[in-house]
Amino acid sequence: MTLPLENILFYGVLCLYFLAMILYFLFVALKKEALGKGAIWVQILGLVLHTAAIVLRGIVAGRLPLTNQYEFATAFAWGLCLVSLVFILRFNFPILGAFAAPITFLIIGYAALQSKEIRALMPALQSNWLGFHVSTAIIAYGAFGVSFVLGIIFLLREKMKASGFLDQHIPTREKLDMLSYRSVALGLLFLTFTIVTGAIWAERAWGSYWSWDPKETWSLVTWLVYAAYLHLRIRRGWQGRSAAIFAVVGFVCVIFTYIGVNTLLPGVHSYK
């Protein structure tokens, strides 16, 4: 079953995210404050409609809509949009949007390529633990997405020439590093929730809480990379550049765990 209204909302959201991205780009290119504000409003509107689309799907399906590739992809985009918006508003940092919006758009674009059909769940997927597992993953991935963007901005800032506009809108390198740390902290905490709730679910569904399935292994890799990031930051002189590189590498692991593992590596996540 597919939902026409959800479809309309979904493509509306896709357009709004695209528009937000363009406005953010123009804001940076033309250095016009109003464009930055406009981008934020469009992003907020997109997020509201996106939430409505996800809730609608959940109501019609009678379950948390977080169980297949489409549902997770759209929720991933939602998580990244939400966390980036929180950082943009909380730290008055619209330039973050110019980097986060294209990633959000790419992920929702990936969702658009997946089947939107609502299917009944196979028994292994009927679990509240799965709900916790996936919803915490969305926040973790969103937070890691933001730390990736902050890492990129940090590395670019080193190369940028000073300009009034950029100095006004891009925090100091020290603050960028701190923001990246805050987002990795949020991400790592939620990734730990994700792994623990996933292990509890796996134990109940498959009788084994950890079986070194590639998806599990890669979430551990991601976890280890971010743990290394945290320890790097504690070392004197390793904050900043090296930490930013680790934040970027960490998100590459996140994306690989999400897409690469399913397509490139053999998995055992099926009921039989």
Next chain:
Amino acid sequence: MGFAITLLTVLAAVCVVASFVTQGQSYEWYQQVYSEGTARLIVGLGLDHAFRSWWIIALTAFLCGNLLLCNLTRLRPLVARTRAEADPASALHGPADVFGSGIADPLPVFEKLRLPKPKASQVEGQKVLFSGKNRLGLWGPWVCHLGILLLIVGFTLGQMLHREYTVYGVIGDTKPIGDTGYYLTIDDFQVKLRDDDTVEQYVADVTVQRAPQGSTTVPDSKSATVSVNHPAGLYGFKVYQNSTGYAARITVEEDGTPLQTGVVCAGEGVEIADAPGLTVYLNAFYPDFYLQPGVGPTTLSGRMNNPAYLYSITYQDSMVGMNYWLPTDDPITVNDYVITFSEPQSYTLLQIKTDRFQSLALLGGLVTMVGLILAFYLLPVKVWAVESEDGTWTVYGRSRKGGALFREAFEEALQSQTKGETL
């Protein structure tokens, strides 16, 4: 710290490499899929069972040793630091991240930073106001490391000492649970289908007993219902509904007299005791049989609309028959034996486990999460104000982990008391 970072990075790298190698295959398999040299490398390095290889165990042991040592050596300094964190005198002697001087009334600064009401004291002849929060946060990394240790220990002991058994059968079967002396009876098994024929749930009612049915001792038994995602604990065994398949009754007659009858699962065969040399196999079962042209046999649904049995029969080690059989067909005959299939049903495959260390691993996971929350969301902050001779105050702030964000918040709090000059 360098060693810890190296360990974490090496462990991550090793997991990456191992995730690209299909685990648990034979040398010949790797040889076929990769090249001769790669196969030799994979097996030589133990990459075929990477997660149980000596080097991953050694790396994990190093990590545990490192964590343990780190937590032990840091315990006393941490206690001292926790005490010092609440002590105005040590604040006065320690560094500050930020300060502002010439402030007429420092109390609003404490309020704006959402600190508890400061305590006044005299330190070395100076009047000092002091307040701090989130001291517990100092323990975050320590608690987190402890959690990881518990997790690794629980996981490793579980891997080494857990026991795992499989029991499969149809309703009414009683089978031993390995060599434990316990038996499991399948009281009922249902495959619940939705209207669209998709499976909603697999539900088994099971009984575990100490003595086998029919023994002279009265069995002491416990029963439970298990389904996917709802395992049950019985006598310390955890029973999981793991898989399912089809089964059917095979009946063999000779001159109208039944020789043998019994239920077998698809994929299995039965040797007929009274017909030496005769073995009948139920290779597969199709509940809603359809012979799709160009594709072969398939089932249209999970419902028993048109049952068909794929069988094979060997007699004295040579194949004497292999075909589909439908109840509407004539019985199968081999020599004087007449063979039929009936009572198609689903069998259940139950996984039965004991792992006493699972809860330790879970505890480790929970402790790790608590540690992370403490480390990331209880950032220790202390603020103290020292009265100058002219009656104004200098306010100092310190938050080792708050960094630029703390300084910003501190400076904002000072703004209202503007006479301040900040670092």
